[in-house]
Amino acid sequence: MGESRAVVVVGLGGLGSATTYWLAKQGIDVLGLEQFELGHVRGASHDHSRIIRRSYHTPGYVELAAGAYDAWRAVERDADAEIITRTGGIDLFPADAAIDASTYTSSLTAAGVPFDWIDGEEVRRRWPAFAGGDLLTGDVHAIQCDDTGIVPAGRGTATMQRLAVEHGAELRPHTPVRELRVVDGEVEVVIDGDEDVEVIRAGHVVVTADAWTNRLLAPLGHEVPLAVTREQVSYFPHADLDRFAIGRLPVWIWMDDPSFYGFPVYGVTDALKGAEDCGGAEVDPDTRTFDPDPTMEQRLAAFMERLVGGGFGAPRTTTCLYTLTSDRDFVCDRVPGIPQISVGLGAAHGFKFASWFGRELAALATGAPVRPELAPFSMERESLYVPISREAWLV
Ligand SMILES: Cc1cc2nc3c(=O)[nH]c(=O)nc-3n(C[C@H](O)[C@H](O)[C@H](O)COP(=O)(O)OP(=O)(O)OC[C@H]3O[C@@H](n4cnc5c(N)ncnc54)[C@H](O)[C@@H]3O)c2cc1C
Numbered sequence: 123m124g125e126s127r128a129v130v131v132v133g134l135g136g137l138g139s140a141t142t143y144w145l146a147k148q149g150i151d152v153l154g155l156e157q158f159e160l161g162h163v164r165g166a167s168h169d170h171s172r173i174i175r176r177s178y179h180t181p182g183y184v185e186l187a188a189g190a191y192d193a194w195r196a197v198e199r200d201a202d203a204e205i206i207t208r209t210g211g212i213d214l215f216p217a218d219a220a221i222d223a224s225t226y227t228s229s230l231t232a233a234g235v236p237f238d239w240i241d242g243e244e245v246r247r248r249w250p251a252f253a254g255g256d257l258l259t260g261d262v263h264a265i266q267c268d269d270t271g272i273v274p275a276g277r278g279t280a281t282m283q284r285l286a287v288e289h290g291a292e293l294r295p296h297t298p299v300r301e302l303r304v305v306d307g308e309v310e311v312v313i314d315g316d317e318d319v320e321v322i323r324a325g326h327v328v329v330t331a332d333a334w335t336n337r338l339l340a341p342l343g344h345e346v347p348l349a350v351t352r353e354q355v356s357y358f359p360h361a362d363l364d365r366f367a368i369g370r371l372p373v374w375i376w377m378d379d380p381s382f383y384g385f386p387v388y389g390v391t392d393a394l395k396g397a398e399d400c401g402g403a404e405v406d407p408d409t410r411t412f413d414p415d416p417t418m419e420q421r422l423a424a425f426m427e428r429l430v431g432g433g434f435g436a437p438r439t440t441t442c443l444y445t446l447t448s449d450r451d452f453v454c455d456r457v458p459g460i461p462q463i464s465v466g467l468g469a470a471h472g473f474k475f476a477s478w479f480g481r482e483l484a485a486l487a488t489g490a491p492v493r494p495e496l497a498p499f500s501m502e503r504e505s506l507y508v509p510i511s512r513e514a515w516l517v
Pocket of ligand 1: 132133134135136137138139155157158164165166167168171172173297298299300330332333334335337338353355397443444466467468469470471472473474475
């Protein structure tokens with residue numbers, strides 16, 4: 123008899139680590155399998171910071187983001203440590219912005235989340251860190267929402283892994299899953315053994331493999347159209363970083379095409395982080411390179427200078443993967459016709475929801491009915507299968 127487990131989770135980035143945590147916390151026998159070392163830098167859940175915010179383009183996401191904060195608070199209580207740092211946030215819309223501001227303001231209003239609609243000059247008055255730049259004129263408008271902050275990607279993931287193990291989960295790094303087979307109402311999880319393949323039998327399998335998801339789903343006949351892009355974030359040294367400390371600079375997003383975003387000083391003490399959303403080329407997750415794209419770096423540096431002023435040194439840039447769905451909405455569902463397998467996909471904005479995903483995927487793995495909140499994230503929705511287009515990613 124081979125190994126047999128109640129639930130196997132494939133992939134231990136933010137979403138999979140959260141799933142092992144929420145399952146183990148309920149006393150459920152769970153094994154997490156990761157192809158690389160825990161905390162590796164080849165996927166999407168490393169580095170210091172991710173944005174967490176209520177400000178979203180649909181009322182559904184604004185409501186859901188409240189659940190994301192709740193789910194992280196459960197981790198904070200369990201770890202007896204602060205995970206989320208509240209910074210306040212501004213979404214900046216130039217005149218004729220590619221992203222429609224009204225979808226944000228109406229969604230926040232519908233959910234009763236307080237925000238201010240202010241022009242660029244008022245932004246500079248409230249946040250003098252922007253006064254050094256020339257971009258925020260009266261033609262630019264902004265949503266200022268205090269309910270915005272930073273969630274630490276690497277530390278948050280590591281915390282959930284630690285708690286999962288403390289609650290009884292087993293996490294096994296360096297264990298790539300080669301295949302999933304449905305046999306006699308269970309799932310056979312095929313991994314490399316010492317001499318031959320080994321099979322672990324599981325009552326349920328949760329696939330949180332992000333960029334590698336279709337390697338496991340396609341042979342089951344359930345490929346999801348996904349675009350995997352190589353993205354990058356840059357840390358810019360500056361002689362006067364106090365100007366950009368938390369409280370002096372909010373989390374900011376430039377809601378145009380290209381779209382940029384950035385953080386106050388966080389995670390490192392010698393540089394300010396900025397990045398471009400969806401600026402990178404499509405890649406294969408196994409053959410991608412890790413070298414920064416100098417064109418993207420220069421585009422971002424020029425933008426940062428116009429936003430907050432000059433004085434930055436040469437950036438340190440690191441890369442990561444976006445895994446984008448056609449509609450940029452999540453997947454959080456059981457595979458149609460295979461209720462023993464569930465899938466979670468964060469659609470390149472999912473880290474803020476990582477703990478929420480873990481809670482929801484744990485419920486799916488233990489047979490709970492699919493909650494109405496998950497309907498937009500169904501594997502059967504039509505918009506998941508329309509041709510991939512960049513326009514849909516601009517949200
Ligand atoms: C630069 C960048 C900035 C971002 N900014 C934000 C942000 O501000 N706010 C936000 O909410 N989100 C943001 N995101 C998106 C968010 O980080 C991702 O949605 C989230 O981290 C995805 O987590 P994951 O666990 O699904 O994927 P990953 O972290 O990639 O984890 C998947 C894991 O599965 C493993 N795996 C795959 N196949 C197998 C297999 N066959 N066997 C075993 N293991 C396997 C992989 O090795 C990997 O460790 C950003 C992403 C990037 C890259």
